[in-house]
Amino acid sequence: MSLIERLFGKRQKSAAIARERLQIILAHERDGRTTAPDYLPALQRELMEVISKYVAVHQEDIKVHLERQDNFEVLEVNIVLPENKR
């Protein structure tokens, strides 16, 4: 199964989607021995600054979701992009 299918499942086939979206996923797999500080939140803030140089991003259009399980930590940022003026 491709990464696109794993991430978006069946949604791909829909003819037209309402809004353009950008999803950023930061997945950190620890080796269980290191006690390095957790840098995902700081990294996420900086990544958002970089992204806002490429697309106009409104705070209310950003959803952040953090998941932790065993040695895994996944930070998911979903951004609905503003509609292009036609």
Next chain:
Amino acid sequence: MSLIERLFGKRQKSAAIARERLQIILAHERDGRTTAPDYLPALQRELMEVISKYVAVHQEDIKVHLERQDNFEVLEVNIVLPENKR
């Protein structure tokens, strides 16, 4: 199914993993109408600069994979992190 399970599947349960890893996924879902320039490659370069401020990253430990399907474009960057000196 959680995002961690979708991304890592059964691999989670293995007791010890050899190396610490960081995965960055940039998924861009277009609305099919816009012809905005493709900014994922440039965005990916800048994100790597940000990441290298947080972790020492060696070029040979970075794998980049780009997938395109319908309105979807997914850029996956997998980084094997250097082992911590104990």
